[in-house]
Amino acid sequence: MTMTKPPLLIGALCALTLSLGACSGKQEEGRGNRAAQVGYVVVKQEPVPLTTSLGGRTVAFETSEVRPQVNGIIRRRLFTEGGFVRAGQPLYQIDASLYQAAVDQAAANLASARASVQAAEEKAKRFEPLAKIQAVSQQDYSDALAQARSARAAVAQNAAALETARINLRYTTLSAPISGRIGRSLVTPGGLASANQATPLAVIQQTDPIYVDMQQSSADLTRLRQALASGGVTPGSTSVRLKLEDGSDYGFAGTVQFSEVTVNEGTGTVTLRARFPNPQGLLLPGMFVTALFDQAVNPFAILVPQAAVQRDFDGSAFVYLVGKDNKAARRKIVAERTVGPNWVVTGGLKPGDKVITQGVGNLKAGAPVKPVPAGSPQRLGAGAGKGEAKGK
Structure with missing residues (x-):
C-alpha cells in the first residue's frame, strides 16, 4: 500500500527550502562584501648603505726572505723557529x-x-x-x-x-731585515750557504697589521662607478668588517687602502686591499675570510618590511597598496636586496604610498580593505570580520 504525502505538507517543505537558500546566499554575499582590516606603513625615501660582501685572503703586511750574500759553511743558527725576531737580530753565523x-x-x-x-x-x-x-x-x-x-x-x-x-x-752574520714572525729554518748548521742559491734560509712575515686582498667582479665595479658618476649613489665608508672561516666576526675593523688599476684576465676580477690590526695574531697569512663593507650609499631608497613583499611565478616582486576608495591595489616593485628585516625598493614605489604589511594573505586586487596603521592593537584579516560578527 503506497503512502502519499498531503499536498499541503509538500508545499511547506518547498517554501522552507527556498527560504533557507535565499538566506544562505545573502550571508555569503555579505561576507564577500565585508572589508578586511589590514595594517599598512607609509613609505618614505631614506639613505641606505649598499653593503658589499666579497671573499678575500689574508696577506702578510711585510714578507722578507733571509738569503746569504756570501758563500760559506753555516756554523750556528741563532733564533728559535716560529718565534718573533726584531730587525737587525742575528739569525745565522757563517764561517x-x-x-x-x-x-x-x-x-x-x-x-x-x-x-x-x-x-x-x-x-x-x-x-x-x-x-x-x-x-x-x-x-x-x-x-x-x-x-x-x-x-x-x-x-x-x-x-x-x-x-x-x-x-x-x-x-757572515745574517741578520733579520724586518721584525716579525720567522718560520722554520730551511738549512741546518753544517750546510753550505751560497749567495746565488734559489732557496731562502728562512722567511719572516710581519702580521700586525695584516692585509686582506678581496676580489670584486669588474662588471660590478663598473656599475658602481657609473652609479657614482650619475649621482644615483654616493660614496660609502672605507671601513671593512670581517667574517672568519667559521662564520664568527673578527673583533677589529679594517680600512680599504686601494684597488688595482688592472683586471685579472683569467678571473675578470679586480683586487681590493684592506688593512686590519692583528694584535693577537688571530689572522694568519693565507686564511680565507669574507669582507663586508658599505661601498656606496643609495640616498633615495625605500625600505619595505619583508612581510609585505610577495613574488610572482616569474620571480618579480609586488606589494599591495591601500588604493583609491580603500581598495587593495597591486603594484610591481624592484627589490633586489635586503637590509635587516626590510627589502630595499629601488623602483615601483614613491614616498607617501601606503604599503599593506599585515593581513596580505588572502588579498586580491580591487578588494575593499579597512586600513589601520601597522602595529595597531585591532585584529586584522579574516579574524577581524568574525570578531565583528560576534560583537554584533
Missing part, C-alpha cells in the same frame, strides 16, 4: 775565517799604498825647485808628479778593497 783573512790582506795593502804615496809625494816636492833651475829635466819632474798621483789613487783603491772585505765579513 768567517776566509773573510777575516781578506780583511787583513786588504788592510796591509792599504798600508803599503799609503807608504808609497808618501815617498812619491816627497820626491815630487824635491824635484819642484830643481826643475825651476833646470837642475833636473822637466820630464823627470812630470814623472814624479804622475807617480804621486798614481800612489794616491792606489790608496783609494786599496781603501775601497778594505771596505769591501769588511762588508763581506759582516755578511
Whole structure:
C-alpha cells in the first residue's frame, strides 16, 4: 500500500527550502562584501648603505726572505723557529775565517799604498825647485808628479778593497731585515750557504697589521662607478668588517687602502686591499675570510618590511597598496636586496604610498580593505570580520 504525502505538507517543505537558500546566499554575499582590516606603513625615501660582501685572503703586511750574500759553511743558527725576531737580530753565523783573512790582506795593502804615496809625494816636492833651475829635466819632474798621483789613487783603491772585505765579513752574520714572525729554518748548521742559491734560509712575515686582498667582479665595479658618476649613489665608508672561516666576526675593523688599476684576465676580477690590526695574531697569512663593507650609499631608497613583499611565478616582486576608495591595489616593485628585516625598493614605489604589511594573505586586487596603521592593537584579516560578527 503506497503512502502519499498531503499536498499541503509538500508545499511547506518547498517554501522552507527556498527560504533557507535565499538566506544562505545573502550571508555569503555579505561576507564577500565585508572589508578586511589590514595594517599598512607609509613609505618614505631614506639613505641606505649598499653593503658589499666579497671573499678575500689574508696577506702578510711585510714578507722578507733571509738569503746569504756570501758563500760559506753555516756554523750556528741563532733564533728559535716560529718565534718573533726584531730587525737587525742575528739569525745565522757563517764561517768567517776566509773573510777575516781578506780583511787583513786588504788592510796591509792599504798600508803599503799609503807608504808609497808618501815617498812619491816627497820626491815630487824635491824635484819642484830643481826643475825651476833646470837642475833636473822637466820630464823627470812630470814623472814624479804622475807617480804621486798614481800612489794616491792606489790608496783609494786599496781603501775601497778594505771596505769591501769588511762588508763581506759582516755578511757572515745574517741578520733579520724586518721584525716579525720567522718560520722554520730551511738549512741546518753544517750546510753550505751560497749567495746565488734559489732557496731562502728562512722567511719572516710581519702580521700586525695584516692585509686582506678581496676580489670584486669588474662588471660590478663598473656599475658602481657609473652609479657614482650619475649621482644615483654616493660614496660609502672605507671601513671593512670581517667574517672568519667559521662564520664568527673578527673583533677589529679594517680600512680599504686601494684597488688595482688592472683586471685579472683569467678571473675578470679586480683586487681590493684592506688593512686590519692583528694584535693577537688571530689572522694568519693565507686564511680565507669574507669582507663586508658599505661601498656606496643609495640616498633615495625605500625600505619595505619583508612581510609585505610577495613574488610572482616569474620571480618579480609586488606589494599591495591601500588604493583609491580603500581598495587593495597591486603594484610591481624592484627589490633586489635586503637590509635587516626590510627589502630595499629601488623602483615601483614613491614616498607617501601606503604599503599593506599585515593581513596580505588572502588579498586580491580591487578588494575593499579597512586600513589601520601597522602595529595597531585591532585584529586584522579574516579574524577581524568574525570578531565583528560576534560583537554584533
